[in-house]
Amino acid sequence: MQSFIGQHILSVNQFDREAVERVFAVADTMAPYANREKRTTVLQGAILGNLFFEASTRTRVSFGTAFNLLGGEVRETTGMSTSALAKGESLYDTARVLSGYSDIIAMRHPHAGSVSEFSEGSRVPVINGGDGANEHPTQALLDLYTIAKERASYGQSIDKLHIAMIGDLKFGRTVHSLAKMLTHFDNVKFTLISPTELSMPQSICDIIENKGHQLVISDQLEGIVEADICYQTRIQEERFPSQEEANKYRGKFRLNQQIYTQHFKSQTVIMHPLPRDSRAEANELDNDLNKNPNLAIFRQTDNGVLVRMALFALTLGVADKISDFDRPVHWYSNKSN
Amino acid sequence: MQSFIGQHILSVNQFDREAVERVFAVADTMAPYANREKRTTVLQGAILGNLFFEASTRTRVSFGTAFNLLGGEVRETTGMSTSALAKGESLYDTARVLSGYSDIIAMRHPHAGSVSEFSEGSRVPVINGGDGANEHPTQALLDLYTIAKERASYGQSIDKLHIAMIGDLKFGRTVHSLAKMLTHFDNVKFTLISPTELSMPQSICDIIENKGHQLVISDQLEGIVEADICYQTRIQEERFPSQEEANKYRGKFRLNQQIYTQHFKSQTVIMHPLPRDSRAEANELDNDLNKNPNLAIFRQTDNGVLVRMALFALTLGVADKISDFDRPVHWYSNKSN
Amino acid sequence: MQSFIGQHILSVNQFDREAVERVFAVADTMAPYANREKRTTVLQGAILGNLFFEASTRTRVSFGTAFNLLGGEVRETTGMSTSALAKGESLYDTARVLSGYSDIIAMRHPHAGSVSEFSEGSRVPVINGGDGANEHPTQALLDLYTIAKERASYGQSIDKLHIAMIGDLKFGRTVHSLAKMLTHFDNVKFTLISPTELSMPQSICDIIENKGHQLVISDQLEGIVEADICYQTRIQEERFPSQEEANKYRGKFRLNQQIYTQHFKSQTVIMHPLPRDSRAEANELDNDLNKNPNLAIFRQTDNGVLVRMALFALTLGVADKISDFDRPVHWYSNKSN
Incomplete structure (x- = not known):
C-alpha cells in the first residue's frame, strides 16, 4: 500500500508491515485528541456516511466518534429492512447514491463481499466495518x-x-x-x-x-x-x-x-x-x-478509536495536518489520567 | 451536592434546595441560546453519548438538542435488541467501552437501577434519562x-x-x-x-x-x-x-x-x-x-432543554464560560418572540 | 410565493415559475460546497429536526447532508412505533414539542396530509419529505x-x-x-x-x-x-x-x-x-x-442535495449570505472531477 489517500480499506490483505506501521504512527498522534488534552478542527465540515446495514452499536459509535474527534460530522443509517437494498436495489446503485452524500463511508453489511462490491460504485473512500464472516480489518x-x-x-x-x-x-x-x-x-x-x-x-x-x-x-x-x-x-x-x-x-x-x-x-x-x-x-x-x-x-476498544481516526486521516489525506488545526479543550475531562 | 463537575446525575435524591437553585440559575442563562438570540461554541468538539436502550423520541432529542446548543456533537443509539447487552454483556463492560467514545453520557434503560449500575463502569459523567419505574431526574x-x-x-x-x-x-x-x-x-x-x-x-x-x-x-x-x-x-x-x-x-x-x-x-x-x-x-x-x-x-418541554443544557454545563465545568464563546446567529428565527 | 423566509414547504402547488427559478438559482450556488471546492459555516449552530416517521434512508440522509453542508447540526428520529404518536398524541402536540428542539424540520410521515397538519403546530419552518400518497415536493x-x-x-x-x-x-x-x-x-x-x-x-x-x-x-x-x-x-x-x-x-x-x-x-x-x-x-x-x-x-440524487440546501437556505433567510462564511476544504476529495 503506497499511499492511503483516496483508497478503500477493505481487507487486512491490503496491509504489509510498512502500511501497518504507518497507520500505527498516525494512531499514536491521535491520543492527545482522544484524551482531551486538545482537539482539532481539521475535518470540520466533512461528512462521514456511517452505513450499518447490520447493527453493531459499538463499532458504529466508535467510527462516528473517531470522525467527530477529527472535527467532522456523521450521517448514519442502521439496519437493512427499510433500505432500498430490501426493495431490490443493487449495491452498485446504493453506493452511487449514498456516496453523493458524504466524503467517506464506513460500512457494515451482513453478507461476505458486499462492502467490496459496494466500493466499486462508491465515489468516495469506503472503510469496511465488517462484512459478515469475511473481513473486519x-x-x-x-x-x-x-x-x-x-x-x-x-x-x-x-x-x-x-x-x-x-x-x-x-x-x-x-x-x-x-x-x-x-x-x-x-x-x-x-x-x-x-x-x-x-x-x-x-x-x-x-x-x-x-x-x-x-x-x-x-x-x-x-x-x-x-x-x-x-x-x-x-x-x-x-x-x-x-x-x-x-x-x-x-x-x-x-x-x-x-x-x-x-x-x-x-x-x-x-x-x-x-x-x-x-x-x-x-x-x-x-x-x-x-x-x-x-x-x-x-484498552483495545479505546485503541479502536485511535486506529479509526488514523484511517480516516490517512485516506482523506490530512494525517500530517491534524495539529495545524489544534484548539484547546474547555470542558472537564479526566480522560488523560 | 457541593460541586457538579465530573458527577453523575442519577437521582432526585442528590438535589437539595441549594443544588436545585444552582441548576435553575444556570438554566436561566441558557434561554438566549435556546431562543436563538445568540449561540455558543463552548463545547465545540465535545461528544455526548446519547444512549437510549429504551426508545423515547422526545427525551432523546431534547438531550441531543441541549448538547448541540452548547456547540457539541452527539453520537446516539436507540433500542436494546441489537446491543451487546442482549448478548449477555454486563452493564459494567458496556459502560467501560462506551464511555471511551464520549465526554458525557445521557442514558435511558428500561430496568430500575440500570443507569446507576452503568455509571459505576463509566469513565465520564452519566445523566439518568429514565431507568424504568425508578428515576427520571x-x-x-x-x-x-x-x-x-x-x-x-x-x-x-x-x-x-x-x-x-x-x-x-x-x-x-x-x-x-x-x-x-x-x-x-x-x-x-x-x-x-x-x-x-x-x-x-x-x-x-x-x-x-x-x-x-x-x-x-x-x-x-x-x-x-x-x-x-x-x-x-x-x-x-x-x-x-x-x-x-x-x-x-x-x-x-x-x-x-x-x-x-x-x-x-x-x-x-x-x-x-x-x-x-x-x-x-x-x-x-x-x-x-x-x-x-x-x-x-x-413551556415544560421547552424548559427541559434549558435544564439539560444546565446539567451538561455544570457537570462538564463550563457553566461560567458559556458566554466567552458567544457567536451571532445568522439565520431566521422567531423563537425569541 | 413572495418570500421563502420562515415559510413551510408542503406542496408543489406553492411553487409558480418564479419561485421555481429562485430555488434553482440558489441551488446553482450550492454546487461548489457539495463538490468540496469550499465549505461554509453559515448555519453553524443551527439544528435540523430530521423527523422520519416513515423510514426512507436516502431522503433522510440527503436532507441531513444538505444541512451539514451548510454548517448545521442534525437531530433525527426514524419510525413511528416508539413515538408518542403511537400513544395517541396528536400531530399538533408532537409539533409543538419537537419544534422546540430545532430551527427547522424536515418530515416524512406515512399518512397523506399529516405534514401539513403537523406544520400548524410547529413554531419553525417545516419541509415536507413525503406524506404518503400525497406530496413529496x-x-x-x-x-x-x-x-x-x-x-x-x-x-x-x-x-x-x-x-x-x-x-x-x-x-x-x-x-x-x-x-x-x-x-x-x-x-x-x-x-x-x-x-x-x-x-x-x-x-x-x-x-x-x-x-x-x-x-x-x-x-x-x-x-x-x-x-x-x-x-x-x-x-x-x-x-x-x-x-x-x-x-x-x-x-x-x-x-x-x-x-x-x-x-x-x-x-x-x-x-x-x-x-x-x-x-x-x-x-x-x-x-x-x-x-x-x-x-x-x-445526477438526480446529487441534485437533490443542492435543491434541499437551497430550500434550507431560503426558508432560514441565509441564501444571500452563504459565501460570507466560506472556509477552505483541507481534505482529499475528487467530487469536483
Missing part, C-alpha cells in the same frame, strides 16, 4: 495496535512475540485476521489452543509456517504459560451440537484470575474482541479479572 | 423549573405554593419525584386527587408531612379550586381491571376548559408530563385548553 | 432541477421540452408532481406511456391541456423516439392482479440499451425516481444503461 488493526502498545510498555516490539489464541479458532474472523497481520513481523510464536473441532483453518496455519513463524497447536490450556499475549475468543453457543457439549467446552477454556495465576507468567496481557458474555453459564473471561492490570480488553 | 427538574418560572411571572417563589396533583399518583414516577423535590421548599400545600386505588404511596406522603408541609387527600376534583398549579398525569389504561373501570375513572378526572373555569382560580397553571393522549376516549387534558394561556405543557 | 423539485440542468448542457431551457413519462402513471406521486410543475413553463410536450389501467389521472391531464401544453397518450413504448427526457417509473408489483399480469407489463415497458438505441434519439436523457429494482425479474432500467452518459439517475 479495523478490528484486526486495533488488536495489533494494542499488542504493539502493550509490548512497547515493556520495551519490546511485535517481533519475537509469543501469542496464545484460545477458544473458537475455526469461525472467529478476528483471530484469522490478526494471525495474518502478525505474520508480517519477525519470529512470532503462535500457540493455538482449541477443541479439535474448532481449530484454526489449515490455510491460516500454512501462512504462519510458510513465513517461518513457530506454531504450536494444542487442545489444553496448560500450554500457554510462556505467552506474552493471551487472546481469548468469544464462545458462540450455536457452534456446538448440544448444550452439554457447550458446557464441556467452557469447562476447559474459560479464564479467571485463579487460572491466570496458575498458568500464566505475571506479565501476560489478556485480550478479547468483546463483547464478553458475563452470564455465569458462559463466562469466557471472568469479572474477577477486572482488577488485573494486564486485562487489556478496554 | 431531568423530568423532575424541568417540572420544578417550570413551576419556578411560572411562579416568578406572578412575582412569587416556590415557597408557599399550593399544588394539586391529579390522576394516577400511585404509579406515576413523575409526581413522586416532583413531590420529593418540592419538600425542599417552605410551606408547600399538596392536594392529592386520585381514585383510592391509585393514591400517592405512603412513603411520599410521609416525606411531605415530616418536612412540615400541608397535605390534603381527596378522590374528588372539587378540592383544587385554590391551587396555583394543577399537575395532571397521564391516564394509563393498563392500570385498570376493565375498560369500564377506566372509563369511570376518566369521567371523574379529565380536564377541559369548562371544568377549568368551574373549578380553578383564574391563574391556575396547568401542567402535564406529556405526551397527552388526544384520542376522545382518553383525553385527560382536552385540546380546548390549548388557547388557555395558563396551559404550561409546552 | 423536494423530489419534484430535484427532478425538475435535473431537467433544467440537462437541458442547459445542450443550451436549452425547460420551455419547448418534450418529456415522455413511462410506466405506472396512475399511482406514481412523482410523475404527478413533476407534470404539474412543468405546466408552469411554455410549450411542453407530454408523451404519457402506460398500460391503460395505469394511465395518468384525468385531473393531471386537464391541468396540462388547460395550460395549453401538448399531450399524447399511448400504451406503446414506440411513441417516444423524439423525447428529450424519458422519465421511467418504478414498477410496483402490488399494483397488478397477478404475477402473470406484472410480467406482461414488464415485457412491454422495461428499458435497456438495445431498446434505447432502437427507440430514442441519441441525446435523450433517462431519468428515474430511484430506487430501481435491479433483480432480473423486475429490471425497469437495465444495468447495461450504466455506461450511457445520458443516464441521469445519479
Whole structure:
C-alpha cells in the first residue's frame, strides 16, 4: 500500500508491515485528541456516511466518534429492512447514491463481499466495518495496535512475540485476521489452543509456517504459560451440537484470575474482541479479572478509536495536518489520567 | 451536592434546595441560546453519548438538542435488541467501552437501577434519562423549573405554593419525584386527587408531612379550586381491571376548559408530563385548553432543554464560560418572540 | 410565493415559475460546497429536526447532508412505533414539542396530509419529505432541477421540452408532481406511456391541456423516439392482479440499451425516481444503461442535495449570505472531477 489517500480499506490483505506501521504512527498522534488534552478542527465540515446495514452499536459509535474527534460530522443509517437494498436495489446503485452524500463511508453489511462490491460504485473512500464472516480489518488493526502498545510498555516490539489464541479458532474472523497481520513481523510464536473441532483453518496455519513463524497447536490450556499475549475468543453457543457439549467446552477454556495465576507468567496481557458474555453459564473471561492490570480488553476498544481516526486521516489525506488545526479543550475531562 | 463537575446525575435524591437553585440559575442563562438570540461554541468538539436502550423520541432529542446548543456533537443509539447487552454483556463492560467514545453520557434503560449500575463502569459523567419505574431526574427538574418560572411571572417563589396533583399518583414516577423535590421548599400545600386505588404511596406522603408541609387527600376534583398549579398525569389504561373501570375513572378526572373555569382560580397553571393522549376516549387534558394561556405543557418541554443544557454545563465545568464563546446567529428565527 | 423566509414547504402547488427559478438559482450556488471546492459555516449552530416517521434512508440522509453542508447540526428520529404518536398524541402536540428542539424540520410521515397538519403546530419552518400518497415536493423539485440542468448542457431551457413519462402513471406521486410543475413553463410536450389501467389521472391531464401544453397518450413504448427526457417509473408489483399480469407489463415497458438505441434519439436523457429494482425479474432500467452518459439517475440524487440546501437556505433567510462564511476544504476529495 503506497499511499492511503483516496483508497478503500477493505481487507487486512491490503496491509504489509510498512502500511501497518504507518497507520500505527498516525494512531499514536491521535491520543492527545482522544484524551482531551486538545482537539482539532481539521475535518470540520466533512461528512462521514456511517452505513450499518447490520447493527453493531459499538463499532458504529466508535467510527462516528473517531470522525467527530477529527472535527467532522456523521450521517448514519442502521439496519437493512427499510433500505432500498430490501426493495431490490443493487449495491452498485446504493453506493452511487449514498456516496453523493458524504466524503467517506464506513460500512457494515451482513453478507461476505458486499462492502467490496459496494466500493466499486462508491465515489468516495469506503472503510469496511465488517462484512459478515469475511473481513473486519479495523478490528484486526486495533488488536495489533494494542499488542504493539502493550509490548512497547515493556520495551519490546511485535517481533519475537509469543501469542496464545484460545477458544473458537475455526469461525472467529478476528483471530484469522490478526494471525495474518502478525505474520508480517519477525519470529512470532503462535500457540493455538482449541477443541479439535474448532481449530484454526489449515490455510491460516500454512501462512504462519510458510513465513517461518513457530506454531504450536494444542487442545489444553496448560500450554500457554510462556505467552506474552493471551487472546481469548468469544464462545458462540450455536457452534456446538448440544448444550452439554457447550458446557464441556467452557469447562476447559474459560479464564479467571485463579487460572491466570496458575498458568500464566505475571506479565501476560489478556485480550478479547468483546463483547464478553458475563452470564455465569458462559463466562469466557471472568469479572474477577477486572482488577488485573494486564486485562487489556478496554484498552483495545479505546485503541479502536485511535486506529479509526488514523484511517480516516490517512485516506482523506490530512494525517500530517491534524495539529495545524489544534484548539484547546474547555470542558472537564479526566480522560488523560 | 457541593460541586457538579465530573458527577453523575442519577437521582432526585442528590438535589437539595441549594443544588436545585444552582441548576435553575444556570438554566436561566441558557434561554438566549435556546431562543436563538445568540449561540455558543463552548463545547465545540465535545461528544455526548446519547444512549437510549429504551426508545423515547422526545427525551432523546431534547438531550441531543441541549448538547448541540452548547456547540457539541452527539453520537446516539436507540433500542436494546441489537446491543451487546442482549448478548449477555454486563452493564459494567458496556459502560467501560462506551464511555471511551464520549465526554458525557445521557442514558435511558428500561430496568430500575440500570443507569446507576452503568455509571459505576463509566469513565465520564452519566445523566439518568429514565431507568424504568425508578428515576427520571431531568423530568423532575424541568417540572420544578417550570413551576419556578411560572411562579416568578406572578412575582412569587416556590415557597408557599399550593399544588394539586391529579390522576394516577400511585404509579406515576413523575409526581413522586416532583413531590420529593418540592419538600425542599417552605410551606408547600399538596392536594392529592386520585381514585383510592391509585393514591400517592405512603412513603411520599410521609416525606411531605415530616418536612412540615400541608397535605390534603381527596378522590374528588372539587378540592383544587385554590391551587396555583394543577399537575395532571397521564391516564394509563393498563392500570385498570376493565375498560369500564377506566372509563369511570376518566369521567371523574379529565380536564377541559369548562371544568377549568368551574373549578380553578383564574391563574391556575396547568401542567402535564406529556405526551397527552388526544384520542376522545382518553383525553385527560382536552385540546380546548390549548388557547388557555395558563396551559404550561409546552413551556415544560421547552424548559427541559434549558435544564439539560444546565446539567451538561455544570457537570462538564463550563457553566461560567458559556458566554466567552458567544457567536451571532445568522439565520431566521422567531423563537425569541 | 413572495418570500421563502420562515415559510413551510408542503406542496408543489406553492411553487409558480418564479419561485421555481429562485430555488434553482440558489441551488446553482450550492454546487461548489457539495463538490468540496469550499465549505461554509453559515448555519453553524443551527439544528435540523430530521423527523422520519416513515423510514426512507436516502431522503433522510440527503436532507441531513444538505444541512451539514451548510454548517448545521442534525437531530433525527426514524419510525413511528416508539413515538408518542403511537400513544395517541396528536400531530399538533408532537409539533409543538419537537419544534422546540430545532430551527427547522424536515418530515416524512406515512399518512397523506399529516405534514401539513403537523406544520400548524410547529413554531419553525417545516419541509415536507413525503406524506404518503400525497406530496413529496423536494423530489419534484430535484427532478425538475435535473431537467433544467440537462437541458442547459445542450443550451436549452425547460420551455419547448418534450418529456415522455413511462410506466405506472396512475399511482406514481412523482410523475404527478413533476407534470404539474412543468405546466408552469411554455410549450411542453407530454408523451404519457402506460398500460391503460395505469394511465395518468384525468385531473393531471386537464391541468396540462388547460395550460395549453401538448399531450399524447399511448400504451406503446414506440411513441417516444423524439423525447428529450424519458422519465421511467418504478414498477410496483402490488399494483397488478397477478404475477402473470406484472410480467406482461414488464415485457412491454422495461428499458435497456438495445431498446434505447432502437427507440430514442441519441441525446435523450433517462431519468428515474430511484430506487430501481435491479433483480432480473423486475429490471425497469437495465444495468447495461450504466455506461450511457445520458443516464441521469445519479445526477438526480446529487441534485437533490443542492435543491434541499437551497430550500434550507431560503426558508432560514441565509441564501444571500452563504459565501460570507466560506472556509477552505483541507481534505482529499475528487467530487469536483
